[in-house]
Amino acid sequence: MFSGQAWRVVRFGEPADAAELRELTWAEPSPGQVLIRVRAAGAGYPDLMMTSGHYPLLGNPPFGLGSEAAGEVVAVPPGSRFSVGDQIAGITDFRNGWGGYAEYAYVREGSAMPIPAGMTDEQAAGFPIGFRTAHAGLVERAPVRAGQTVLVLGAAGSTGLAALQLGKALGATVIAVAGSREKTEFCTRFGADHVVNYRTEDLPARIAEITGRGVDLIYDPVGGDTAAVALKSVARGGQIAIVGLASGTPVALDATDLLLRNYSAVGVLATPDEDPQVEAAVWRRLAGLVEAGKITTPVGRVYGFDEVPRMIEGHRAPGPGKTVVRVAF
Ligand SMILES: NC(=O)c1ccc[n+]([C@@H]2O[C@H](COP(=O)([O-])OP(=O)(O)OC[C@H]3O[C@@H](n4cnc5c(N)ncnc54)[C@H](OP(=O)(O)O)[C@@H]3O)[C@@H](O)[C@H]2O)c1
Incomplete structure (x- = not known):
């Protein structure tokens, strides 16, 4: 005891x-x-x-x-x-x-x-929580391929910064979205390819300028208005991974919009895999990325x-x- x-x-x-x-x-x-x-x-x-x-x-x-x-x-x-x-x-x-x-x-x-x-x-x-969640989002629920573009909301927060780094480790181009200059600078320091301050910049216009076609995946721990605006920038065939609601409300989805713009939405809850061997491999992989200096x-x-x-x-x-x-x- x-x-x-x-x-x-x-x-x-x-x-x-x-x-x-x-x-x-x-x-x-x-x-x-x-x-x-x-x-x-x-x-x-x-x-x-x-x-x-x-x-x-x-x-x-x-x-x-x-x-x-x-x-x-x-x-x-x-x-x-x-x-x-x-x-x-x-x-x-x-x-x-x-x-x-x-x-x-x-x-x-x-x-x-x-x-x-x-x-x-x-x-x-x-x-553990940030990176296990990022793995659930970017590897298990909405797998990211090298060369794709991932937009991370709340990118200077706990969950967001983990997704930013894991996205980079997976070979994606990462656009980090945050609400102050201090935060966007923090995201740059942790490897973001592009940063957007959604409070002072026109998010869809910046995304269009950066990508020309929209993003392949939006990683969304924030929801609310910020996610609704970001959703305008999802590419055809793209996805939004719904991770949380730090703004107080989850992103509002419109099934007609999903249909007409040909994108999908997935929920992400970081729960252990049913197979303990698979789950152990996830933690070994994350620890290996730390040891390789790719995430921290x-x-x-x-x-x-x-x-x-x-x-x-x-x-x-x-x-x-x-x-x-x-x-x-
Ligand atoms: N699905 C899962 O398994 C899982 C796991 C962990 C966490 N989550 C969820 O993810 C969300 C974020 O958690 P976190 O630990 O990353 O939070 P955090 O470190 O506090 O970061 C949240 C970010 O959200 C933004 N934000 C926008 N509106 C906000 C508001 N009204 N109040 C506070 N922050 C606001 C802030 O960035 P700006 O200032 O740049 O706007 C902040 O940096 C939560 O809803 C949490 O429950 C889900």
Whole structure:
């Protein structure tokens, strides 16, 4: 039995009211989980959805916060592929109420990897969700071929920056769309071929100028008006991958428009493959791309463990990069 502190959503509401630090105990992990002592945990817009009661995959409070974490394995079930003492990063068991903004966290064994050499704790903690989602989008649901053009919305955010880099690693030309100069510069630093500030530039006109024919794929974690405008620039035979709704609403689709302009829409939910061998191969591939220097977590702001409600509040107007919570050293 392990005991320590954990941030929990105890009621829905504003982050400062909804999240409380509680004393918890963690029993030995069940099959499919490993228990880690958390050093850092990755954050993102879903935290805001969880505290406000708008996250579709969770029920009512209380439940833990923090979907991904990195640290040292302290307990494993019999037959685990990990051992006590391993340094790993992975997706927490948040869907069963156990989060990563905590001194200990259950990590889903199938959704974890040894921390690649050279990765900092912050990079490791902020890696799993963004890149597993980008893989689901760009490899599994809307496979991208080398030479195609991918437009990434919310490109300076957690999910967007991962798609930007994975898109580049797959050989695509990536157009990054973000809402400030600071963010477009961040995207350039992480490899975007072209950047568009949708607040100050005419997005369809810029896309026409860059591509001449529209984009093959729109990777959309934002939705709302920005996605609706971007959709005007999808090429015939192209696709939109619907990943999220950081704007508050998913992209509005018009079936007649899909038909007449000959494009398709796919939903993307980063869930593990049914075959554990296939899933393990996905994590090995992602770790290999880190080791090859092709992808990495673009860490943005790092918060202390006592700052979690303030950190979540900050996602109403996020800065560039992946937000991370430092839990322990
Ligand atoms: N499908 C999946 O498996 C999966 C996995 C992870 C996340 N998601 C979803 O993806 C979405 C983005 O998550 P994230 O962690 O990438 O978020 P994030 O790091 O906070 O980035 C979101 C980006 O969205 C843009 N945005 C536009 N309107 C916004 C608004 N009203 N409030 C906040 N941001 C706004 C911002 O960029 P600009 O300032 O440039 O507009 C921001 O950088 C969420 O809906 C999340 O639930 C889905």
